[in-house]
Amino acid sequence: MKVAVIGAGNLGMALIKNAMKNTEIIAVRRRIEKAQEMKGVEFANEIEGASEANIFLVALKPHVFRGHLELIGEVVKSKPLISFVAGVRLEEMLKHIENPFRAMTNLGIEERGVVACYPPETAEHLRFLEADYIYCETEDELDAMTSYLGSSPALIAKLFNAFVISALHQGISYNHALKAGISAFQSAAYLYSKYGLEKTIRKIATPGGTTAEGLRQIAGIEKGFIDALISASRRVDEL
Numbered sequence: 001m002k003v004a005v006i007g008a009g010n011l012g013m014a015l016i017k018n019a020m021k022n023t024e025i026i027a028v029r030r031r032i033e034k035a036q037e038m039k040g041v042e043f044a045n046e047i048e049g050a051s052e053a054n055i056f057l058v059a060l061k062p063h064v065f066r067g068h069l070e071l072i073g074e075v076v077k078s079k080p081l082i083s084f085v086a087g088v089r090l091e092e093m094l095k096h097i098e099n100p101f102r103a104m105t106n107l108g109i110e111e112r113g114v115v116a117c118y119p120p121e122t123a124e125h126l127r128f129l130e131a132d133y134i135y136c137e138t139e140d141e142l143d144a145m146t147s148y149l150g151s152s153p154a155l156i157a158k159l160f161n162a163f164v165i166s167a168l169h170q171g172i173s174y175n176h177a178l179k180a181g182i183s184a185f186q187s188a189a190y191l192y193s194k195y196g197l198e199k200t201i202r203k204i205a206t207p208g209g210t211t212a213e214g215l216r217q218i219a220g221i222e223k224g225f226i227d228a229l230i231s232a233s234r235r236v237d238e239l
């Protein structure tokens with residue numbers, strides 16, 4: 001089996017690094033001279049160069065995808081095409097693409113990650129990826145995943161960086177701050193999903209202790225984070 005990735009940029013290359021463990025790849029980008037040699041990955045600088053693939057993933061910028069919908073439809077024919085492009089809806093794709101599906105993920109997919117998909121059967125065409133799936137119930141939910149799955153690692157990296165800076169300020173070395181940060185962010189997600197917020201806090205905080213003092217200060221940051229994610233999510237309607 002061959003999988004074509006049309007748009008081998010930031011997201012396309014992350015998908016390729018994951019998929020190349022299980023399948024041959026045709027990677028399409030304009031400047032193939034910038035591509036690094038990778039085992040099992042053949043580069044093409046024209047979309048037509050992907051025609052022999054069995055499955056097509058698209059990771060182009062939205063305006064580039066829209067500008068090439070007709071050509072892509074001619075190359076793909078009735079084979080499945082899974083678009084990771086923000087904001088381009090199935091209805092728009094169906095004008096030129098016979099068998100379109102939609103998915104969203106983030107750059108963490110290069111190692112292993114989560115792929116949101118719509119409709120749910122999209123996942124059946126992505127079996128070559130080492131991933132877990134979110135089966136979106138509506139296309140609007142998939143669109144919102146652009147922010148909550150696609151962009152959020154950049155926002156959370158800012159929070160992670162704040163954690164590291166704070167630890168450095170308190171005399172912890174950079175490597176130790178990094179290790180503590182990874183543990184703290186992973187543990188927070190684990191404990192929240194297992195016990196919920198209230199029980200997690202009750203188990204960690206002692207009356208009058210360090211956690212309670214930190215919680216008093218963090219209240220202002222929550223609203224900013226909520227607003228940042230909502231603003232990012234609304235932006236998808238304008239793409």
Ligand SMILES: NC(=O)c1ccc[n+]([C@@H]2O[C@H](COP(=O)([O-])OP(=O)(O)OC[C@H]3O[C@@H](n4cnc5c(N)ncnc54)[C@H](OP(=O)(O)O)[C@@H]3O)[C@@H](O)[C@H]2O)c1
Nearest residue numbers: 007008009010011028029030031059060061062085086150
């Ligand atoms: N970056 C993320 O974290 C992320 C996360 C989730 C979703 N996405 C979605 O993924 C899509 C791509 O984003 P990106 O950040 O990966 O963009 P990017 O790094 O700019 O990659 C776009 C790729 O498309 C190629 N390209 C442009 N015009 C082309 C053409 N006419 N024919 C063939 N290839 C062409 C570019 O090739 P050259 O480099 O050779 O010009 C580039 O490799 C967007 O729709 C975005 O919403 C991105």
